[in-house]
Amino acid sequence: AQTVTQSQPEMSVQEAETVTLSCTYDTSESDYYLFWYKQPPSRQMILVIRQEAYKQQNATENRFSVNFQKAAKSFSLKISDSQLGDAAMYFCAYRSALEYGNKLVFGAGTILRVKS
Amino acid sequence: KAGVTQTPRYLIKTRGQQVTLSCSPISGHRSVSWYQQTPGQGLQFLFEYFSETQRNKGNFPGRFSGRQFSNSRSEMNVSTLELGDSALYLCASSLLGIHDSGTEAFFGQGTRLTVV
Numbered sequence: 571a572q573t574v575t576q577s578q579p580e581m582s583v584q585e586a587e588t589v590t591l592s593c594t595y596d597t598s599e600s601d602y603y604l605f606w607y608k609q610p611p612s613r614q615m616i617l618v619i620r621q622e623a624y625k626q627q628n629a630t631e632n633r634f635s636v637n638f639q640k641a642a643k644s645f646s647l648k649i650s651d652s653q654l655g656d657a658a659m660y661f662c663a664y665r666s667a668l669e670y671g672n673k674l675v676f677g678a679g680t681i682l683r684v685k686s
Numbered sequence: 687k688a689g690v691t692q693t694p695r696y697l698i699k700t701r702g703q704q705v706t707l708s709c710s711p712i713s714g715h716r717s718v719s720w721y722q723q724t725p726g727q728g729l730q731f732l733f734e735y736f737s738e739t740q741r742n743k744g745n746f747p748g749r750f751s752g753r754q755f756s757n758s759r760s761e762m763n764v765s766t767l768e769l770g771d772s773a774l775y776l777c778a779s780s781l782l783g784i785h786d787s788g789t790e791a792f793f794g795q796g797t798r799l800t801v802v
Binding site: 607612613614615616617620661669670671672673674675676677678679 | 717719721728729730731734736741742744774776778780782789790791792793794795796
């Protein structure tokens with residue numbers, strides 16, 4: 571079974587600064603998808619960024635980028651120019667590409683606080 | 687385009703009762719997944735339905751069940767409620783077809799169930 575570990579329960583960042591959230595995962599599969607989801611106080615999970623394991627290039631979405639290290643099974647999220655609206659719980663998630671369906675395995679989450 | 691709609695938003699039930707939660711996916715989405723979110727266990731996959739068939743199931747007791755209707759709307763049912771069933775129940779929908787494993791899952795705002 572796959573597992574996802576987020577070792578930082580809470581992080582803080584100053585507005586306009588950069589912060590990196592860590593995520594490691596364990597799998598014996600070679601093909602899979604990795605995601606970062608954001609859950610603000612409204613509770614609705616919002617996809618921030620996704621990475622296909624077969625792609626070597628790190629995904630980027632505006633101020634959000636990932637550092638995907640497949641051999642190390644590491645998938646960190648970098649938020650540049652942090653904004654107050656980035657404050658939320660961030661979840662790292664794994665999905666197998668070998669199984670049909672949309673079963674996501676989530677990490678425990680990291681609370682991100684943004685200070686003005 | 688309307689998002690994923692979950693009803694009700696809040697629910698209080700008594701131990702031993704049963705409860706039914708509803709999820710209306712985004713129009714055109716055929717896959718609906720359910721997750722339980724608790725402070726202690728985090729986000730855990732319950733089950734997924736695609737074209738009215740359960741495609742994946744997590745490690746939950748048989749008291750947790752679900753179904754999907756021909757219009758893709760899904761319901762989950764919990765019978766003989768226990769205090770530990772208190773949680774945020776999230777529903778996610780996606781376009782996922784048989785050969786498409788990489789589609790994004792869109793989440794609803796969840797139903798907060800409290801068992802007293």
